[in-house]
Amino acid sequence: MNEQAMKKIFSRPESLKPAMTHYCPGCGHSIAHRLVAEVLDELGLREKTIGVAPVGCAVLAYNYFNFDMVEAPHGRALAVATGIKRVHPDKFVLTYQGDGDLAAIGTAETIHAANRGEKISTIFINNAIYGMTGGQMAPTTTIGLVATTTPGGRDPDRDGAPIDISQMLAVCQRTVYIERCALCSVKHIQRAKRAIKKSFLVQLNNLGFSLVELLSPCPTNWKMKPWDAWKWTESILTKTYPLGVIKDTSGLGEVK
């Protein structure tokens, strides 16, 4: 083969360390990590990024992301990120959080950071379950979904209803851009990457708070095969959490 004719067309983003992740087969986290890393590379942000890892399945994110990171106590990522951003307003600050972290124990920190209009980008992984602890009910668990703490499936009279935190954040005056995407097909993943890029551009333009919610398959705790989990994400999870732009006052238009 003629070496000069060979061109590298696919490689690990610089913003990802050459590490094996601990994520399960078919999990959305690995995809989300890669999308975040690709966008940081494309925007040349790696060396000015400070990330905040959650407690949950992504607690070890600092082992995978190749930029400065801090681990926040459970639910407090956006409070920790607030402290970082106020010290370094010229740096790029992102939080990466799951549904239990962001929408249960950290609800107050999430809403108030958003409402202050902190110039932070949040990647919100919604897989409707507590993954790290072994499949307990999440605030986002859908009606009827069987978790280890919802025998017979989530019952709204007993367990409450799934919470749509992205919609709740959208009514806060100081949020700029909120979009919900899904990590369950090539098309959806490409859409998710554009949303992440837009969220990052919102921060780079100093516009305010933005969040990208990513519906993410959890085959292990949903007790499905990966492909079934992808299909379930698209056909069932999106009924509770419809995809699309929930709020956009950025004026940035469509991102390529």
Next chain:
Amino acid sequence: MPSEKMLMRGAHVVGEAAVRAGCRYYFGYPITPQNELPEYLSQRLLEVGGTFIQAESEIASINMVIGASAAGGRVMTSSSSPGISLKQEGISYLCGQELPAVIVNMMRGGPGLGNIAPSQADYFQATRGGGHGDYRVLVLAPASNQELAELTFDAFDLADKYRNPVMILGDGLMGQMMEPVVFRDPIDPRELPPKDYILDGCKGREPRAVFSMLLDPPTLYRHNLKLQAKYDEMTAKEVRYETYLVEDAELILVSYGTASRIAKGAVNRMRRDGYKVGLFRPITLWPYPKVALRALAKEGVKIGVFELCVGQMVEDVIMSVGGRSEVHLLGIPGGPIPTPADVQEFALSVLRGDGKVGKKVEI
């Protein structure tokens, strides 16, 4: 140049001293009796280009402290007892992540919502670690506004030196009391020594991570031993205390903070009447001045502990004294503030050995 002598209330003294010590970040949540401190800083930090955030909770504010500290800022939060309880998780993380911060507790009566009167009932929480895990917080207990200014200044340096939170333990009375104070020269935080662990973007270096999760047991074991070595160094180097008229004393009162002011009044009254009474005042509550107190304890010298709670510091006194002296306790919980005359009654009772005021602590 040190400042002119100013008449200020304690809460404002802490705020002004913090700014002069280079603190540019404050995160807090309102709670009585310490609101004058965040109110002061909301204006003062604006003047020096710093950041003041009134957070949505004490939990959020201590986590903002974690972020600002990890980012390299000199940072402070303050609260009063119930609010400090809420910050305990964050304090444990600060210790585990080896991040400096200054935390002010203007104690009020407890347990529960208690009241807003002065109290010293958070001694255990402050000195034993109210949060989870093997950790220590350096605890400074000022007894005057001048000392509040000095210790606030020192707290930031100690926090940076040991990469560990430092707590200033005052009470509601101290925050409100007005006294003259002179401040040290202000520090420009940009001239502080650079820190090699902070997060500011990995340009030109390997990425850094600040975390406290060490899943591998031998690794967490070693991390704990490393922390313990720091605490041992603090114990060796940072103990502070004051002695007052102890040389010939037959009774040594042991008190800190506001209580020590009252106790000193009692000592002065009794000395006028010819009684051989002195005062031992711990300034660091952790590390406790055990060795210094032990040196004073001997046959023929009684120890009288006076604190504004049912008796918490008395346990450190018992450990320090090690059975060399009788230990008596006057513990006043819930907010009533005894006068020097009340403490004098206690001291006289201890000297008489009639057990009428306070109680002898059985070891």
